[in-house]
Amino acid sequence: MQVYTGNGKGKTTAAIGLALRAAGAGHRIFFGQFVKKRRCGEHKALERFSDLITVQQFGTGFIRNERANEKAAAAAVEGFMAAAAAILSEEYDVVILDEINIALHKKMIDMRELLLLLDQKPARTEVVLTGRHAPAALIRRADLVTEMKLVKHYMDAGVPGRKGIEW
Template identity: 55%
Template sequence: MLWPQGYVQVYTGPGKGKTTAALGLALRAAGAGLAVFFAQFAKSGEYSEIKALARFADLITVRQYGTGHFVRGRPSAEEIKAAREGFAEVKEIVRAQKHPVVILDEANVAIKFGLISLENVLELIKEKPTPVELVLTGRWAPEELIQAADLVTYMEAVKHYYQAGVRARIGIEK
């Protein structure tokens, strides 16, 4: 392990760049020879970033705990099951300490829609082994999570071309 203390980071807010920031951290960690566990909640599919991370499979492990459908309103039993099974796996990964960096992408969204509970996430933070760096992304970070974190970055959109009708582009937004 390269550091004695791992911290809890949260990337939240309505602006673009939360997952992108977490991906940058994953690449930086892999560049330093550190193993990364990248867990995506509420997502499933061959996004461009997933294809890119596959090139670093020796250091970056990616798991998706979603059904491939955007959660709107009440999540289905299948969506809840996928997220909760994923969260159970993440808890074991954190406890094992084989991945110095653990990223829970869209965890805040999963909390908002009841896929995983805030209480379980706060318990994971409390039980986190000291050297593990834990990163949680997604809009709607609850205040309790913000208070429990060591670093919080709030992404705010000042201007976005989406408002002018530009659709998500492969390699940039998806």
């Protein structure tokens, strides 16, 4: 199991890179997004591999408050159920749960349920969990943890996000 976390840019991008590498090797990938709802450039790229990569979004958009609203929480639960089905089906070689750490942090998904699911994961299935605020229990459980650290970002100076670069 892999965890990509931290306050820096690149967690989803790293997961997409792994998905493309796996698709290039002929693996089947499930890519579930738990917070994002907007269809961005990466979705168009992943669609080119739709025979190998399944993309599903369960987010309602970025959550600004400490607690998620009911609609966002329900979407996260729906996403968790789809993720569990993907992991347990053995249909996918790689299961990426993008921004699931945010859903855990906002208490939209129960940590114990995720740990129980990971206990049932088939040995050959690689699971990747992304998002800020990775819980210590996931970090301990993971085989690989990468922390993206923000050192400097041009958006802090007022430069807006750019199509094809940030979204």
